[in-house]
Amino acid sequence: MMERIVAILILLLLPCGLIAEDRAPNPQAGYEHLINTPYLPPYFDQETFDNVWKVWPKPLRDQAEGADADTRRQMAFERYGLTGRSEDPTKPLQYVVDQKGNWTLNCFSCHGGQVDGKTVPGLPNNRFDFAGITDEIRLTKALLGKRLVPTDYSSLVFPMGDNKGTTNAVNFGVALLSLRDADLNLVPGASFPKMLHHDMEPPPWWHFAKKENIYLDGFAPKGHRGLLQFTLVKENKAQAFRDREDDFRDVYAYLSSLEAPKYPGPIDPAKADRGRIIFNNHCSECHGTYGDKADYPERMVPIDVVKTDRARFDSLTPAHRQAYGQSWFNTHGQQKGLIADPEGYVAPPLDGVWATAPYLHNGSVPTLWHLLHPGERPQVWRWKGLAYDHQQMGISVEVLNEVPQGLSSIDRREVFDTSRFGKSATGHDFPNVLSDAEKEDLLEYLKTL
Template identity: 75%
Template sequence: MIRQTTFLILGILGLLIAVGPGEAREPDAAAGYDHLINTTYLPPYFDQETFDNVWRIWPEPLRSKAEKASTDERRQMAFDRYGLTGRPEDPAKPLQYVVDKRGNWTLNCFSCHGGEVEGKPVPGLPNNRFDFAGITDDIRLTKALLGKKMVTTDYSSLVFPMGDNKGTTNAVNFGVALISLRDADLNFVPGASFPRMLHHDMEPPPWWHFSQKENIYIDGFAPKGHRALLQFTMVRSNGAKSFPAREDDFRDVYAYLSSLEPPKYAGEIDEKKVAAGRIVFNKNCSECHGTYGENASYPQRMIPIDDIATDRARLDALSPEHRQVYGKSWFNNYGDKEGLIADPEGYVAPPLSGVWASAPYFHNGSVPTLWHVLHPEQRPKIWQWDGKSYNHQRMGITTKQLTEVPKGLHAIDKREVFDTSRFGKSATGHDYPNNLTEEEKDVVLEYLKTL
């Protein structure tokens, strides 16, 4: 027993000597995932009782259907309504929220970055069904019904746009608003107010692209770093000291993001077409989107906005001043971290690994399938979700094409209708596939399944 105790003490001393006081430990990717699903970095939003009763404020006939359903069936109906999924390791728990032992629900990063394809939850996949505005509005009404205490988030959607379509959010302006109230050290500035903002919606990028990039975001303005991942925890209850205190956690999160790989396409693949598609792709697309397979490369190429000609609302929404405020803050090591681009000329062409799974496409989520990406003239002006099944023929989400937005839709159902004529939602641009023949487009589509 004495000998075992001696070895234990020596082992602890050896660990302390090896790591040393104040020295950073090796980041742990598995711990990073655990932090995201089990650690609360924001205040709780609602409790289990509220979520269990949210069906009571649903419109008919959905409410009557929920009333007759079992508890598990109602839970699944709520998950479907708001774009939530179970966790891969525990389907009964939401991937998109931390649920503590007291039943309090707190939003986490997987709300936007944890989606589903072919019925399977995929951490790191853009959540193309998440309805931030919908769940915020319905939870507020349910709290009022139950006599529950309201929190800041309950009122936020009344004054700040959350997102006009499922799967997209006004995330850029969340960041602009939150940092505008703080100084470079992230202390609150008395009397500070929100700047003028250009509200627009964005679709989140796949997290498995993170390891391929040096700069993040569609305009590539921000150098990558673990501190940058803490931006969206800038709520009032998190003071300046909370950010350095959580750096080790987010070093783990950084390692987790860097470890992610795209899901593999499980459908049928025509290898002959794939071989032909690889040749066409490498000749016409790889200059911007990179190469795949052995000796893969990603150029992180910035495309001028007039060349790419996609919706420019995202580019215009951040001014050079907005970007410099971030660049001179703690998040970017007070400007010591090189690579900030205060005035980018356009958008960075993204990697295409796992592109088959990440519909809809473009940074605003305006194009429902890869087939439509390759056929610019046939992109639908108005489209609506048609169930959750995957469209293997056109590679993307299953939709109905409409001539107008249906009247009388409930707000949540209306957010399933994408109108590309609205501000920030254009599906134009990226016309380069017009240089390809139909046969070339067909084989490129097949090749994209394999990336």
């Protein structure tokens, strides 16, 4: 049961992709696979989702009781961080919903979000509450007398994320792969290794095309097989991964086709032009250049230089990375470029950076303004609403002196406390060399990327 629980969770780990020898990969087919093909066992059914409001706190429950079905659905979408699909707003982008009404988590749970009122596939979903929906679906099933599945217990036995939009994704992959051999056959009696649990924010998928290696520490060579890791449920035998390669060749093509969304607000050309010079002088060495001569160096920055929270850096050992490198996912080591013992974190591309708040790999910094002003980063902050903050460029937040007492578990995950393990907002202090005027110009330039 534990293996299946963690297998459902690994959805949050990665993008997905592949390329068949007898046909060209199809990006649109890749998108269709993600939203229509259940690669995991179903989690709950439509009846359960339609009744989940009945376990909400009384004020919200009373509001839902007096609402129509469409309003209730939208309330549930907002509570758990779900968004409607552009082609059918009644269906969640983050789940496959089959003709029988079964709901199965897909990659968009973490990699499909909303910014400035617009749903963007490939955008980090900074509102997804995996623990929240899991806990309340379990309660709803009990209320309806429905059979529970292993995933219903997942948040009770495996950390799923202390804040909305972040998950313990890396450890999902480590745990599930540890139960199989290099050919992905299940190993009788295998158990999970000791792991350092921590939360992190997913990367935007439009970065995928620019990279040779994936993950925050850049340890894994990019390839379609590795992107099948999220289907490592016990029910999927080793042959299932071979059978699905064509699907994920299409998904790989889909990820590679994505482009960053354009900033929708006004941009001051003069300030942005001054900001471009500042960026090229101070930021491009790590984050690359943009425009006609765009170049991305995929540079790894030593942990003692970037000085951001090191929980993610410390969470994987060389043995963990080597196990992946010698497995079927990495063509049994034939793909070159595995980094078993990286020095730190890879500086990401900044295409569409305006849309990807909160910032740093653990989602601890709410806006780009705060990222550029390290001394002003809030120690405790809370979501103030879904509106985009065009002034500071990021999510709208309320700065708090401490975490309020008496919050429900879901409301608690709206509050980010940077004093907690793995949640630090320190590091990336490089903007300290800039004046306030230079930071203002740089902020304007970032809107253009």
